[in-house]
Amino acid sequence: xxxxxxxxxxxxxxxxxxxxxxxxxxxxxxxxxxxxxxxxxxxxxxxxxxxxxxxxxxxxxxxxxxxxxxxxxxxxxxxxxxxxxxxxxxxxxxxxxxxxxxxxxxxxxxxxxxxxxxxxxxxxxxxxxx
Amino acid sequence: xxxxxxxxxxxxxxxxxxxxxxxxxxxxxxxxxxxxxxxxxxxxxxxxxxxxxxxxxxxxxxxxxxxxxxxxxxxxxxxxxxxxxxxxxxxxxxxxxxxxxxxxxxxxxxxxxxxxxxxxxxxxxxxxxxxxxxxxxxxxxxxxxxxxxxxxxxxxxxxxxxxxxxxxxxxxxxxxxxxxxxxxxxxxxxxxxxxxxxxxxxxxxxxxxxxxxxxxxxxxxxxxxxxxxxxxxxxxxxxxxxxxxxxxxxxxxxxxxxxxxxxxxxxxxxxxxxxxxxxxxxxxxxxxxxxxxxxxxxxxxxxxxxxxxxxxxxxxxxxxxxxxxxxxxxxxxxxxxxxxxxxxxxxxxxxxxxxxxxxxxxxxxxxxxxxxxxxxxxxxxxxxxxxxxxxxxxxxxxxxxxxxx
Numbered sequence: 001x002x003x004x005x006x007x008x009x010x011x012x013x014x015x016x017x018x019x020x021x022x023x024x025x026x027x028x029x030x031x032x033x034x035x036x037x038x039x040x041x042x043x044x045x046x047x048x049x050x051x052x053x054x055x056x057x058x059x060x061x062x063x064x065x066x067x068x069x070x071x072x073x074x075x076x077x078x079x080x081x082x083x084x085x086x087x088x089x090x091x092x093x094x095x096x097x098x099x100x101x102x103x104x105x106x107x108x109x110x111x112x113x114x115x116x117x118x119x120x121x122x123x124x125x126x127x128x129x130x
Numbered sequence: 131x132x133x134x135x136x137x138x139x140x141x142x143x144x145x146x147x148x149x150x151x152x153x154x155x156x157x158x159x160x161x162x163x164x165x166x167x168x169x170x171x172x173x174x175x176x177x178x179x180x181x182x183x184x185x186x187x188x189x190x191x192x193x194x195x196x197x198x199x200x201x202x203x204x205x206x207x208x209x210x211x212x213x214x215x216x217x218x219x220x221x222x223x224x225x226x227x228x229x230x231x232x233x234x235x236x237x238x239x240x241x242x243x244x245x246x247x248x249x250x251x252x253x254x255x256x257x258x259x260x261x262x263x264x265x266x267x268x269x270x271x272x273x274x275x276x277x278x279x280x281x282x283x284x285x286x287x288x289x290x291x292x293x294x295x296x297x298x299x300x301x302x303x304x305x306x307x308x309x310x311x312x313x314x315x316x317x318x319x320x321x322x323x324x325x326x327x328x329x330x331x332x333x334x335x336x337x338x339x340x341x342x343x344x345x346x347x348x349x350x351x352x353x354x355x356x357x358x359x360x361x362x363x364x365x366x367x368x369x370x371x372x373x374x375x376x377x378x379x380x381x382x383x384x385x386x387x388x389x390x391x392x393x394x395x396x397x398x399x400x401x402x403x404x405x406x407x408x409x410x411x412x413x414x415x416x417x418x419x420x421x422x423x424x425x426x427x428x429x430x431x432x433x434x435x436x437x438x439x440x441x442x443x444x445x446x447x448x449x450x451x452x453x454x455x456x457x458x459x460x461x462x463x464x465x466x467x468x469x470x471x472x473x474x475x476x477x478x479x480x481x482x483x484x485x486x487x488x489x490x491x492x493x494x495x496x497x498x499x500x501x502x503x504x505x506x507x508x509x510x511x512x513x514x515x516x517x518x519x520x521x522x523x524x525x526x527x528x529x530x531x532x533x534x535x
Contacts, residue, residue: 055236055237056236057234057236058234058235058236058272058273059235059236059237059240059261059265059273060265060269060270060271060272060273063269063270064270064272067213067270088237089265092237092240093240093262093265094262095262095265095266100269104211104212105212105266105267105269106269
């Protein structure tokens with residue numbers, strides 16, 4: 001059965017490219033472009049993996065999104081979902097959020113800096129699903 | 131709803147944490163000498179704990195880490211987790227023409243903030259550093275920018291364009307921007323509230339007289355003119371800034387004494403105003419003490435400062451077609467009885483009649499004429515917190531509306 005990936009990113013061109021690549025590797029994709037839509041989609045499709053942008057409607061949108069996912073999981077409503085963050089913040093702010101991965105400040109499993117290679121996204125997702 | 135307000139300077143960071151449901155102040159403090167080995171951190175978790183310690187604080191990131199640790203301290207702090215803070219309101223000095231109101235910070239806003247650095251090279255870079263550092267320490271909080279310049283963006287062209295080559299405005303952005311907008315708006319709104327009249331139906335002159343000083347004409351809830359200009363140098367006689375002068379003077383002295391632009395900039399901003407006139411004192415409390423002793427130079431300084439305020443009251447009453455209230459705020463405005471008295475003297479034709487007994491007692495309303503003269507302490511931090519709360523509320527309402535669609 002195809003693994004389900006939820007893409008949350010406001011960069012439509014990137015989302016289209018990622019969907020094309022992921023689907024060619026057998027993934028089933030859904031997408032959302034902001035936190036609100038992302039949470040709605042998450043609750044409906046219960047993805048195996050979430051790939052999310054960090055900067056969307058504002059610079060902390062992606063952080064709030066993953067925090068809310070983890071809160072829902074903590075409440076026992078859903079199983080833990082692997083999260084890959086695609087980050088534009090290092091370029092924008094000089095801050096290296098890779099240091100924060102897996103901490104209470106950034107409860108995601110992996111972070112790739114933008115611009116991303118779609119094949120790298122696929123290999124990272126495969127790694128997270130192992 | 132908890133909102134943290136940050137005011138980042140080049141070597142300092144002031145903060146206040148509010149519970150906005152009842153506007154209760156939970157914590158306040160300051161980090162000083164950032165970037166130096168003799169840094170100092172003062173924090174007051176109200177009713178619980180006080181910190182006053184020296185340590186080396188390398189940058190704004192370290193400074194905000196100190197703030198975060200103190201607020202979240204398991205024993206003495208006032209919040210349990212970083213995600214309890216819903217939003218951070220950042221004071222940003224210059225928003226140029228790009229920002230007419232407060233905004234949540236996204237990629238486009240960050241880009242524009244960097245573009246505005248050219249207008250405030252001493253202030254905006256620190257504001258940007260504060261935004262980055264707070265994103266690092268409080269990643270789940272909304273980040274809002276509240277601009278000193280935004281309130282004055284309602285000025286008409288005739289008020290904000292200088293009589294200089296028009297291309298300077300179009301190509302270089304040279305125009306009057308005005309500053310202290312958050313304070314002017316706050317005290318003007320407070321004045322309307324205290325008078326029990328609608329803010330958008332009043333003509334108010336606000337006098338923010340601190341070490342930096344500016345005045346604004348607030349008509350029907352909007353700033354239509356203000357005394358600071360392209361930079362904070364224009365307008366009032368300030369602690370160390372000259373305010374309005376003949377622009378030919380610096381050119382004359384630069385040529386005569388062979389001074390560079392940078393040297394003249396330092397003289398106009400840091401060695402003029404009250405400091406320049408007294409040859410070394412910028413603190414108006416000391417100047418007032420000497421004035422009361424009858425020392426001639428200090429009498430002159432106080433008269434000059436008050437006269438400048440009076441001239442602007444007259445000018446702003448003229449451009450607004452009247453005045454309902456004159457509001458004094460900030461250090462000098464809130465505490466200098468003599469500046470208020472001299473500034474209002476002889477303005478009975480505008481309905482301004484100061485009651486000396488009320489003025490001496492520092493009452494909220496210190497006049498007896500038809501135009502209210504008021505003393506209202508400014509609270510820029512609370513004003514920034516309110517602005518940030520408004521953004522959150524607007525977003526929440528928009529979300530609800532979308533939901534209903």
